[in-house]
Amino acid sequence: MGTPRSYQTQAIIIKQTKLGEADKILTIYTPEFGKLKAVAKGACRPGSKLGGNVEPLTHSLMMLARGRNLDIVTQSQTIDGFLALKSDLWGMSCGLYLLELIDSFTVENNGNPPLFALLLDTLRRLCQTDSSEIVLRYFELHFLHYLGYRPQLHQCVICNSPLRPVVNSFSFSQGGILCPHCSEKEPESHPLSVDSLKILRLWQDCDYATAKRVKMKSELSSQLRQAMQGYIKYLLQREVKSIAWLEELRGS
Amino acid sequence: MMISCQPLARLIEAFSKLPGIGPKSAQRLAYYLLHRPGEEAEALAEAILALKEKIGLCSICFNITDCDPCPICQDKERDHSKICVVERPSDIPPLERTGKYKGVYHVLHGAVSPAQGIGPEELKTRGLLSRLQDGSVTEVILATNPNLEGETTAMYLRRMILPLGVRITRLARGLPFGADLEYADDATLGQALEDRREF
Ligand SMILES: [Zn+2]
Numbered sequence: 001m002g003t004p005r006s007y008q009t010q011a012i013i014i015k016q017t018k019l020g021e022a023d024k025i026l027t028i029y030t031p032e033f034g035k036l037k038a039v040a041k042g043a044c045r046p047g048s049k050l051g052g053n054v055e056p057l058t059h060s061l062m063m064l065a066r067g068r069n070l071d072i073v074t075q076s077q078t079i080d081g082f083l084a085l086k087s088d089l090w091g092m093s094c095g096l097y098l099l100e101l102i103d104s105f106t107v108e109n110n111g112n113p114p115l116f117a118l119l120l121d122t123l124r125r126l127c128q129t130d131s132s133e134i135v136l137r138y139f140e141l142h143f144l145h146y147l148g149y150r151p152q153l154h155q156c157v158i159c160n161s162p163l164r165p166v167v168n169s170f171s172f173s174q175g176g177i178l179c180p181h182c183s184e185k186e187p188e189s190h191p192l193s194v195d196s197l198k199i200l201r202l203w204q205d206c207d208y209a210t211a212k213r214v215k216m217k218s219e220l221s222s223q224l225r226q227a228m229q230g231y232i233k234y235l236l237q238r239e240v241k242s243i244a245w246l247e248e249l250r251g252s
Numbered sequence: 253m254m255i256s257c258q259p260l261a262r263l264i265e266a267f268s269k270l271p272g273i274g275p276k277s278a279q280r281l282a283y284y285l286l287h288r289p290g291e292e293a294e295a296l297a298e299a300i301l302a303l304k305e306k307i308g309l310c311s312i313c314f315n316i317t318d319c320d321p322c323p324i325c326q327d328k329e330r331d332h333s334k335i336c337v338v339e340r341p342s343d344i345p346p347l348e349r350t351g352k353y354k355g356v357y358h359v360l361h362g363a364v365s366p367a368q369g370i371g372p373e374e375l376k377t378r379g380l381l382s383r384l385q386d387g388s389v390t391e392v393i394l395a396t397n398p399n400l401e402g403e404t405t406a407m408y409l410r411r412m413i414l415p416l417g418v419r420i421t422r423l424a425r426g427l428p429f430g431a432d433l434e435y436a437d438d439a440t441l442g443q444a445l446e447d448r449r450e451f
């Protein structure tokens with residue numbers, strides 16, 4: 001039995017680039033096949049049936065046909081355009097940050113259904129009035145887990161001793177927390193307060209409904225943000241460009 | 253095919269760097285010019301040089317121009333209290349062709365694109381804000397593209413302009429003529445419904 005010539009999949013559109021005068025190359029994230037590139041023919045023409053249905057930050061049901069190089073999007077029906085997100089500068093920017101993370105960390109043709117579900121849930125949460133800081137941190141922790149970078153938060157990753165309620169530190173290179181003693185030998189690690197560690201541990205293992213009940217002051221919130229985004233940058237070995245934009249919006 | 257003739261190879265290479273021109277077309281263009289009269293090649297070369305030498309950006313609106321300020325900014329007949337903000341110089345001719353706009357323009361030279369590291373600093377946003385300082389401008393029309401980058405740019409500009417008390421408008425987003433309701437995306441249809449008018 002050969003592979004079918006066309007198939008249907010849910011997709012979240014990550015980005016699009018123009019191809020020639022009328023076509024677009026889409027980068028989409030799907031549950032079964034992970035990241036894919038596909039051609040949306042005629043999507044730039046006014047009145048195209050694909051047109052606005054293949055904008056980034058859209059959850060769609062797509063029909064694709066196998067192509068020689070790239071598959072071809074033959075139909076795309078919007079399931080959720082996350083309009084509440086797109087009409088708000090901060091919300092849209094948070095959404096673009098998620099898409100950049102997915103695009104940077106995933107490879108093509110490597111399905112990860114739980115990660116797809118997480119991305120979808122997170123985009124929906126950003127449409128609600130929940131604290132975007134909690135939504136993003138919860139996403140980052142679970143995103144890293146599904147990609148195999150779950151940070152070890154329960155015992156010192158060097159000496160294995162249980163962590164005491166004092167200022168410990170987060171070692172990006174070791175992928176987890178170090179006790180104060182081991183921290184001294186790892187000058188590159190990031191100090192983490194007792195409360196920060198408590199919250200990270202809770203979020204790593206609880207469902208979102210529980211996670212969002214956490215109340216925190218802005219100082220704690222920015223500590224958590226720096227720790228998580230520092231770890232992400234370390235793993236990626238480069239800057240996440242949308243972080244600079246989120247910082248700019250926070251400042252202005 | 254190896255091109256042994258140096259000047260020809262150079263020209264082919266230069267042509268193939270142009271958008272939409274592959275090695276085959278580059279070769280065809282080069283051979284075509286080889287067989288044309290000398291004046292024709294000279295005229296082409298001169299036109300290309302003039303493009304770089306004589307064309308610059310207007311110091312007021314940042315549109316491309318061969319005189320500064322550009323003809324639109326110099327035109328006393330136009331309404332200088334309205335500024336229409338566009339992403340690219342090529343967005344101006346279609347707006348001019350409508351014949352419905354008598355104000356002036358401001359060209360950003362791009363749109364905010366966080367994932368590509370393009371922020372407001374990379375665009376001509378500061379020039380726009382400084383044009384709004386003396387109170388002579390009463391309306392800013394945001395005509396950035398109705399896509400994610402254009403929308404992000406418009407929302408950002410709105411945030412920056414709002415405190416200045418200038419009226420801010422955005423081009424209506426509706427259904428294109430010849431569109432089919434059934435296939436319209438939610439964003440377009442929702443906007444078209446919100447922007448509905450007396451009929
Ligand atoms: Zn230790």
Ligand SMILES: [Zn+2]
Pocket residue numbers: 310311312313314315321322323324325326
């Ligand atoms: Zn001008």
